[in-house]
Each structure stands twice: as C-alpha cells, then as structure tokens.
Amino acid sequence: MFPPKHFESVWMKSYITTPIYYVNGSPHIGHAFTSVMADILKRNRQALGYDMMLSTGVDEHGQKNQEAAEKEGMSVEDYLNMRCAEFRDVFDRLDVAYDYFVRTSREGHKTAVAGMEQSIFDKDLIVKKNYTGTYCKGCEEFKKESDLTEEGQCPLHPTMKVEQTEETNYFLKMEPFRERLLQHIAENPDFVQPEAFKNELKQMLSEPLEDLCISRPKARVTLGIELPFDTDFVTYVWFDALANYLTNINWPDAGYESWWAECEHLIGKDILKPHGVYWPIMLMAAGLPLPKKLSVHSHWVGAGGVKMSKSIGNVVDPIEVIEKLGVDALRWYLARHMRADSDSQISVDFITQSYNTELGNKIGNLLSRAAKFSKARFDGKLPAPGPLSAEDEAIRKSVLEATKGMGEWVNLAEIPARMQSIITVADEMNNYFAEQAPWDLIKNEETRERCQTVIYVTLDCLRVVMEALTQVIPASAGKALAMLNAPAVACPWKPELDRLEGNSDLGEIETLYPRVQ
Structure with a gap:
C-alpha cells in the first residue's frame, strides 16, 4: 500500500501519474520516456519543497495479456509476475523514483473498481445491449469507421488486423456528459497541455458520443475484474486501468482527496481519447472530480522520421x-x-x-x-x-x-x-x-x-x-x-x-x- 507518511502533510502537494503499461511485451523507449519525464517533474517539484507522489506500473488485465501468456506457454500468474518484475527493473535502472508501482491484480484495486462500476450502474447510466463493431486488439478498443485508415486498419497498429466483433456487453452512457466536459475544458484552460492536444480533444467532443463498452464476456476474455452486477462478464480493460489513478491513493478511503486535487496525468498522444474523454466521463458518472491536468507528449520515431520497427532494425532498447x-x-x-x-x-x-x-x-x-x-x-x-x-x-x-x-x-x-x-x-x-x-x-x-x-x-x-x-x-x-x-x-x-x-x-x-x- 501507499506509505502512510505521505498522508500526514497538508502542505503543497503534487501527484504525478504515468499510464500503466501493457505487459504483453518488454518495456520500450516510449515507456522509458514517459516515466523518466514523470521522474524529472517529481524531482523538480521536490526541489521546490512539494510533497510528492509519483505512480507508474503495469496493466495486467485484458485480452492482449491473456493471449501473450498463452503464447509463452506460461500460467497467467507466472507470466504477469515475470513481466511486472521486468518493467520494475527497467524503471529502477532508469532512476525513476516512483512512490507507488501499480499492479492491477491487487485486491484493493479490484474491489475499488467494482465499487465504482456498481455506483454508476445504480444510477442507470450503464446499459446492456448487443453490439456489432470493429475491434482493435492492439488498442483493446472498439473503433468507428472514421478512426480507421483508408485500408480499414487502425493507424496505431497497421500490421494488426482489426476484427469484426459481435458481442453482448455493458455500456456506459457518454453523451449526457459531453457538453459538461466541454464546459470543464473551457473553464480550465490548463486542463490539457500543450494547446494542440487540447484542440484535438475538443474536436473529439464536437459530435455526439457513442456509449462506451465497459465489459467483455468471460467466454472471450477471462483476465479482468468481474462485473459486480453480472458475473458472466469482466471489466473492459480501459475502465479497469484508468481507475488506478484513484486506487493508488487509497480511494475510496478517506485521505485521498488532497492528492487527487493535485493530480497530473502524463500521457502519450495515442491515448488522449481514453484519458481526455472516457476517464473524465467515468468520473462524472461516479460523481467524482476530474484530475487537475493532462500533460500530453508526442512519440519517438527512428532516424529520418521512420517509425521504429524490429524488421527495419531501428528500435531503441533502453536497456x-x-x-x-x-x-x-x-x-x-x-x-x-x-x-x-x-x-x-x-x-x-x-x-x-x-x-x-x-x-x-x-x-x-x-x-x-x-x-x-x-x-x-x-x-x-x-x-x-x-x-x-x-x-x-x-x-x-x-x-x-x-x-x-x-x-x-x-x-x-x-x-x-x-x-x-x-x-x-x-x-x-x-x-x-x-x-x-x-x-x-x-x-x-x-x-x-x-x-x-x-x-x-x-x-x-x-x-x-x-x-x-x-x-x-x-x-x-x-x-x-x-x-x-x-x-x-x-x-x-x-x-x-x-x-x-x-x-x-x-x-x-x-x-x-x-x-x-
């Protein structure tokens, strides 16, 4: 658990988070970059006298991780332990002075996520329906046609074929919160930085939002948090992962509020939509305040602007x-x-x-x-x-x-x-x-x-x-x-x-x- 000493001070605070990283592969330069930048910001604010909290870690649930364990011929538990240790070792070697290392398999996290889902369900904001759509396994996300390239592929995972999937799932109503989120962005100019990414987020919110899938049937995916109101389903990986930012500081127990009020998410531009649309609306639906800021960065590419690829041989391994x-x-x-x-x-x-x-x-x-x-x-x-x-x-x-x-x-x-x-x-x-x-x-x-x-x-x-x-x-x-x-x-x-x-x-x-x- 988070060290109790951090909850003693009511002096200036700053809580910095990195995304939690999928463990279906080894740590790469993108993981290193975000966590090192978070560490630099932490050291900067410590130098100014702030009481600091930095969280980084791994997302252990979802279809990709489940299939990666099967591919390695390992039990899910052994695979997750191996990958978690690998990520932790890389961040230690990078001198990332994290205060909390996230594992979404932690019981306290799972209990809190189920509690959030139940509270939203009780407000009639979650509906069950059949859905036919295009699913990108790389993003673990359903895609609209406008999200895809002319060739019908996910632009973030062009070598991974998208799947036409028909499933019955649970969905969070998104559209009732869209205007409220736009108003929050307008009233809080620093909510998203830099400006270019704030404009991109506003564009995402310029049209009505489809409901957000928050579950996967156990018949397809078993690695996840069981829905508290239907045991035939597990929680969709994004809903589970995003909640870590709260569970790291012991939400819903008392004492988390002063940290949450000063929370800054560091994210790559590829996950702006989950952090800038899904997460704020999840919080609104749960009756919780939004984080203070989303700080967004671009990506690293190889020499000459060529995307990094093992086949090309231009991948930069941090180790x-x-x-x-x-x-x-x-x-x-x-x-x-x-x-x-x-x-x-x-x-x-x-x-x-x-x-x-x-x-x-x-x-x-x-x-x-x-x-x-x-x-x-x-x-x-x-x-x-x-x-x-x-x-x-x-x-x-x-x-x-x-x-x-x-x-x-x-x-x-x-x-x-x-x-x-x-x-x-x-x-x-x-x-x-x-x-x-x-x-x-x-x-x-x-x-x-x-x-x-x-x-x-x-x-x-x-x-x-x-x-x-x-x-x-x-x-x-x-x-x-x-x-x-x-x-x-x-x-x-x-x-x-x-x-x-x-x-x-x-x-x-x-x-x-x-x-x-």
Missing part, C-alpha cells in the same frame, strides 16, 4: 543504451530532444552524439579541466577567489539566468527548453574559461590571485549547473557535486552563487562522461 552509455546519457537525450507537439527522432547514434558533445565535451570536460587544474596547482584545494572582474560577473549572471527555470515549476512541454538554456550557458562557460586562460595566469605571481578567481568562478558556476541537473540526470550530477565537495543541495532550491567554500578540499576527480565511440 541496451544504459549498458552502452549509462543511464544519464539516455535520460539527458529524452529530456533534451523531445519536441512539445510533434514526433521526435531517436537512435543509438543520436544518443551517443548528444552524450559525447553536450554532456561530455561541454560539461564533463570543463569540470575535469578546471577541477584537475585546481587540484594540481592549489594543493588539492579549491582556491578562494579575489576581486571579481566584469567577465566574472557576466558569466555568473548568465549561469543564474540559464538555471533559474529549474528553480521554478516546470511543465512537461518546457523540459527541452530548460535543457537548451543549460547547454547554451555551458558553451559560454567554456568560452569564459578559454579566454581567461588560467594556465597562463598561474605562471606569474602577480596574476596568481586572478587565476584563483577564475578557477573558483568556473567551479562554482559548474556547481550551480549540476545542482539544477540533479533534477534531470541525478546520478552524474551527484558525482559532480561530490567531486566539488559541494554542500547539500538546498530545498527549496534556487540558483545561488558562492556556495563552495574557498580553500576547501576537492573530492576525487574522475571523468564524468567517458567518451564513447
């Missing part, structure tokens, strides 16, 4: 990247290079290039040069600075300006721009260091104090940058701060100069980002 380059190389690329509302390119070569040129050359190399120089020329210590020149003041001001964004609330779409600011100032810092040329200043006694100042300013500016980057690449940023023998990062955090102590010992200096071919 392979971690083993080759380290976790922070991947975290950095994901944070630095995703566009707000259009797909972005990724490949192992791109990640390697970004790691070598940005982290290695611009940040790691400067730290190594300045710290090693200081250690060699000042008896293992960081020298105390003398009077500051105009050049010193200028670079210090630039560093404060470039990093101040990490001392403020960061929204999902803003992360790449905040990283761009840091890389831009890293270039300025390198120029400053080269122009001041401490290796020349140290040669003469009359310029020795000036040399001390240049070294101190450079390393103190790097300390500010690395404090900001603890929110993004915590492992390597923490190593850098240890090399500088920096004091603990303050909370609430904001960029501050002169926190390094002059004439203090430096730590062991190592290459922070070893170059990779």
Whole structure:
C-alpha cells in the first residue's frame, strides 16, 4: 500500500501519474520516456519543497495479456509476475523514483473498481445491449469507421488486423456528459497541455458520443475484474486501468482527496481519447472530480522520421543504451530532444552524439579541466577567489539566468527548453574559461590571485549547473557535486552563487562522461 507518511502533510502537494503499461511485451523507449519525464517533474517539484507522489506500473488485465501468456506457454500468474518484475527493473535502472508501482491484480484495486462500476450502474447510466463493431486488439478498443485508415486498419497498429466483433456487453452512457466536459475544458484552460492536444480533444467532443463498452464476456476474455452486477462478464480493460489513478491513493478511503486535487496525468498522444474523454466521463458518472491536468507528449520515431520497427532494425532498447552509455546519457537525450507537439527522432547514434558533445565535451570536460587544474596547482584545494572582474560577473549572471527555470515549476512541454538554456550557458562557460586562460595566469605571481578567481568562478558556476541537473540526470550530477565537495543541495532550491567554500578540499576527480565511440 501507499506509505502512510505521505498522508500526514497538508502542505503543497503534487501527484504525478504515468499510464500503466501493457505487459504483453518488454518495456520500450516510449515507456522509458514517459516515466523518466514523470521522474524529472517529481524531482523538480521536490526541489521546490512539494510533497510528492509519483505512480507508474503495469496493466495486467485484458485480452492482449491473456493471449501473450498463452503464447509463452506460461500460467497467467507466472507470466504477469515475470513481466511486472521486468518493467520494475527497467524503471529502477532508469532512476525513476516512483512512490507507488501499480499492479492491477491487487485486491484493493479490484474491489475499488467494482465499487465504482456498481455506483454508476445504480444510477442507470450503464446499459446492456448487443453490439456489432470493429475491434482493435492492439488498442483493446472498439473503433468507428472514421478512426480507421483508408485500408480499414487502425493507424496505431497497421500490421494488426482489426476484427469484426459481435458481442453482448455493458455500456456506459457518454453523451449526457459531453457538453459538461466541454464546459470543464473551457473553464480550465490548463486542463490539457500543450494547446494542440487540447484542440484535438475538443474536436473529439464536437459530435455526439457513442456509449462506451465497459465489459467483455468471460467466454472471450477471462483476465479482468468481474462485473459486480453480472458475473458472466469482466471489466473492459480501459475502465479497469484508468481507475488506478484513484486506487493508488487509497480511494475510496478517506485521505485521498488532497492528492487527487493535485493530480497530473502524463500521457502519450495515442491515448488522449481514453484519458481526455472516457476517464473524465467515468468520473462524472461516479460523481467524482476530474484530475487537475493532462500533460500530453508526442512519440519517438527512428532516424529520418521512420517509425521504429524490429524488421527495419531501428528500435531503441533502453536497456541496451544504459549498458552502452549509462543511464544519464539516455535520460539527458529524452529530456533534451523531445519536441512539445510533434514526433521526435531517436537512435543509438543520436544518443551517443548528444552524450559525447553536450554532456561530455561541454560539461564533463570543463569540470575535469578546471577541477584537475585546481587540484594540481592549489594543493588539492579549491582556491578562494579575489576581486571579481566584469567577465566574472557576466558569466555568473548568465549561469543564474540559464538555471533559474529549474528553480521554478516546470511543465512537461518546457523540459527541452530548460535543457537548451543549460547547454547554451555551458558553451559560454567554456568560452569564459578559454579566454581567461588560467594556465597562463598561474605562471606569474602577480596574476596568481586572478587565476584563483577564475578557477573558483568556473567551479562554482559548474556547481550551480549540476545542482539544477540533479533534477534531470541525478546520478552524474551527484558525482559532480561530490567531486566539488559541494554542500547539500538546498530545498527549496534556487540558483545561488558562492556556495563552495574557498580553500576547501576537492573530492576525487574522475571523468564524468567517458567518451564513447
């Protein structure tokens, strides 16, 4: 269960969720991206002094998972345990500091979902009827003709044939809530970000809504939560999965309200409809408030904009990247290079290039040069600075300006721009260091104090940058701060100069980002 200590504070809170991921396959770069971005947002808000809750995890129910277990020749329980452990291990290796790892097989979750269904059923908002429609097994969703390509396939799963399915099922009435949802969007401008996806959602709601299927007959699917009002059916996977955002914080028990009021869902654009239409209407039907925000991101594609495919060989495996380059190389690329509302390119070569040129050359190399120089020329210590020149003041001001964004609330779409600011100032810092040329200043006694100042300013500016980057690449940023023998990062955090102590010992200096071919 969720640790009780999180329910003690009534101070500033933020509850961030990722989708829960289907376990019919291994974790991929999309899973890694959403959960790493959620972790960055959590670390940002923790740095501001917020009490945080981050949930991520796995969706264990549905037809896809049931068939995947059969294909592997495993019992459903063994298959789910194996996949759950695999996802958890990947997120641990990605330094995702989740507070709650979701498993929809948890008894408390199942009981709460059944309770939600019963409460909606009791309001006569759920009807039983026969339905003939087109079903995409990849989406686990019935599709309208307008949702399909000209070839009659799901655009998200073009290699998977859709099925013409006739079933008797239970359906949630959607249309009675459509106008109310549109009104909520109008009255809450930040409900969906970025703007392009809010417009897309409004377009989805511009026409009358069909009823939403919320069940599957046990004759077809057995892996799911049994309907409380008809034991011949299990809960449709989307209804079950979406409810996790509430059950993670112990809904319907008392104490969940303060977290739910500050809930932000991070989602990919492909699941905007379930989160932006189905979920809000489910909540309205259950008499519950809506989440605070949907933060939507685009997708990663291969080099040249080609969709990732095993047959093409352009799939980026997060574990392979971690083993080759380290976790922070991947975290950095994901944070630095995703566009707000259009797909972005990724490949192992791109990640390697970004790691070598940005982290290695611009940040790691400067730290190594300045710290090693200081250690060699000042008896293992960081020298105390003398009077500051105009050049010193200028670079210090630039560093404060470039990093101040990490001392403020960061929204999902803003992360790449905040990283761009840091890389831009890293270039300025390198120029400053080269122009001041401490290796020349140290040669003469009359310029020795000036040399001390240049070294101190450079390393103190790097300390500010690395404090900001603890929110993004915590492992390597923490190593850098240890090399500088920096004091603990303050909370609430904001960029501050002169926190390094002059004439203090430096730590062991190592290459922070070893170059990779």
